[in-house]
Amino acid sequence: MTKQSPADLAPRILASDRRALARAITLVESGRAEHRAQAVELLDTLAGEGRQALRIGLSGTPGVGKSTFIEAFGMMLTAKGLKVAVLAVDPSSARSGGSILGDKTRMERLSRDPNAFIRPSPSQAHLGGVARRTREAVSLCEAAGFDVVLIETVGVGQSETLVAEMVDLFVLLMAPAGGDELQGVKRGIMEMADLILVNKADGDLKPAAMRTVSDYAGALRLLRKRPQDPEGFPKALPVSAMEANGLEKAWDEMTALAEWRRANGHFDQRRAEQARHWFEAEVREGLLARLRQDPEIRAKMRELGDAVASGESAASAAAAEMLEQLGG
Numbered sequence: 001m002t003k004q005s006p007a008d009l010a011p012r013i014l015a016s017d018r019r020a021l022a023r024a025i026t027l028v029e030s031g032r033a034e035h036r037a038q039a040v041e042l043l044d045t046l047a048g049e050g051r052q053a054l055r056i057g058l059s060g061t062p063g064v065g066k067s068t069f070i071e072a073f074g075m076m077l078t079a080k081g082l083k084v085a086v087l088a089v090d091p092s093s094a095r096s097g098g099s100i101l102g103d104k105t106r107m108e109r110l111s112r113d114p115n116a117f118i119r120p121s122p123s124q125a126h127l128g129g130v131a132r133r134t135r136e137a138v139s140l141c142e143a144a145g146f147d148v149v150l151i152e153t154v155g156v157g158q159s160e161t162l163v164a165e166m167v168d169l170f171v172l173l174m175a176p177a178g179g180d181e182l183q184g185v186k187r188g189i190m191e192m193a194d195l196i197l198v199n200k201a202d203g204d205l206k207p208a209a210m211r212t213v214s215d216y217a218g219a220l221r222l223l224r225k226r227p228q229d230p231e232g233f234p235k236a237l238p239v240s241a242m243e244a245n246g247l248e249k250a251w252d253e254m255t256a257l258a259e260w261r262r263a264n265g266h267f268d269q270r271r272a273e274q275a276r277h278w279f280e281a282e283v284r285e286g287l288l289a290r291l292r293q294d295p296e297i298r299a300k301m302r303e304l305g306d307a308v309a310s311g312e313s314a315a316s317a318a319a320a321e322m323l324e325q326l327g328g
């Protein structure tokens with residue numbers, strides 16, 4: 001355990017020692033109280049360094065080609081001399097027993113690249129735990145000097161919202177589709193995207209992919225213009241992860257957008273808002289955890305919860321009663 005002491009890990013992480021980084025991520029994933037205390041101390045020490053990476057969220061439904069894309073995109077970035085970290089958010093991994101990025105055969109070439117660091121999603125039951133772990137792992141990767149941190153998530157439900165709250169740019173990877181399928185894409189997810197990349201724009205699929213790009217481009221134009229976007233964003237572009245086509249263009253668009261946001265204050269403002277959001281989430285979680293430690297409070301919570309569940313009390317009245325008891 002002395003090897004994991006923050007005092008020892010911090011300088012090694014700052015010197016880009018990958019083993020120290022891996023160990024630190026294990027530390028932030030740990031549920032043990034003494035590990036938590038060490039993790040908090042370590043993160044606080046490293047935060048003072050102020051190192052920043054470009055944080056990119058990447059979402060896409062299974063089968064769209066996420067692994068193929070991340071491998072090709074990651075290799076392109078490391079060929080430019082950039083250091084790339086890949087993290088995953090997969091709240092379903094606890095349930096399925098497997099995890100995205102857990103499979104060693106995924107992204108084989110990228111995982112051997114000395115300028116890349118790939119970390120699978122841990123098996124943690126609830127989204128809150130995954131959120132904290134990922135957010136803290138991002139900070140650790142930044143401190144270790146990574147230029148780009150890619151956060152991958154499966155294209156289902158809440159995990160996208162969660163990832164969007166910790167990244168600078170959000171990229172949606174889509175498959176070539178017919179117009180009907182496009183209608184089924186949730187508006188909320190489209191609204192989150194800065195860039196929609198239609199993958200598999202190669203071979204027989206190319207015409208369908210190009211049509212899908214213009215369908216998405218049309219749909220994006222109908223969305224309300226956001227103040228944090230320059231003219232022309234969000235954009236839809238074709239890529240082929242398999243043939244490594246369109247990736248340079250996609251990267252150029254990402255950096256152009258990030259630079260524009262930096263120049264216009266949106267980049268820092270978004271980070272500040274995210275930091276505040278996560279601080280409040282930590283306080284909320286911590287408060288609830290502390291309350292649950294008290295057996296009397298736990299019993300009262302259960303009792304009032306039962307009353308609400310059976311329809312005997314209204315949720316807001318029961319909550320008011322609970323808060324009154326806490327206050328008194």
Ligand SMILES: Nc1nc2c(ncn2[C@@H]2O[C@H](COP(=O)(O)OP(=O)(O)OP(=O)(O)O)[C@@H](O)[C@H]2O)c(=O)[nH]1
Pocket residue numbers: 060061062063064065066067068069100106199200201202203205239240241242243
């Ligand atoms: N034609 C074509 N096929 C692709 C491309 N990218 C991926 N694929 C294929 O799509 C299938 C799914 O690719 P994966 O990279 O495993 O994608 P995924 O299911 O989103 O990712 P995982 O979450 O890793 O399972 C595989 O059969 C790939 O070979 C592409 O650019 N063009």
